[in-house]
Amino acid sequence: MNLSSIVNAFCGVGIPIVFPVHLITEKYLKQYGLWGKLCKKVKIISPVGYLEMLKLMAHAKKILTDSGGVQKEA
Template identity: 65%
Template sequence: MDAVLYNSKIAEEKSTILEDLKLEVGQYLLATIHRASNTDSRQNLTSIINAFVDCGDKIVFPVHPRTAKYMEQYGLWEKANANLVLTPPVGYLDMLKLTANAKKVLTDSGGLQKEACMLGVPCITLRENTEWVETVEGGWNVLVGTEYGKILEKIADFKSNSTKADIFGDGNASGRICEILYMQ
């Protein structure tokens, strides 16, 4: 939590990714797909890409090399339209800035679910389960799997809690640890 909050401040100041991609705050979705269960399955990856293309929202999609390989193999690059902004993978600060300023996040990543929650961005997880169950229980994350209709439904109607989640703390753990160590 501490690192995400600390680095997100740096990202807001230093990253130019929104300008580079001509994005407006809160006017795009951010997507990442890289898990073998989604990329290695033609059916799953096709369903996900079709939902991205058909949803009507602008989606920024930094494409992982594994995903790029299978998109090529399955002929999915040709499906991309003006709504789908495909980019090479981006660095950590750019990813934090993209996450913090997205309307929603769509991902199969474990870490991005947690980071989206910490930054107050609703997350739609393209898996059937998650290691971060507290993000689901807290109302910041919803599990949809890879079914086309479910993905579109949640893109359209999923909204998180109106208050920022603090289920992972307040970002001051390192300071409290130093204070305890100093007193001993």
């Protein structure tokens, strides 16, 4: 799955999305013209620490990640 497919999938989901975006991901979203395609239900936030991530995960209906640590905690 490429970045464009992920952005399109985000906009097709019927629930709000919290997206902690790392600087490199933001760079590529902007470089490939995808930043403006993120829909209004996607709340972009800066990367968060471990405890804040646990809090976000505890209140999430679904979790999508490529992080091994987040996968273990989920």
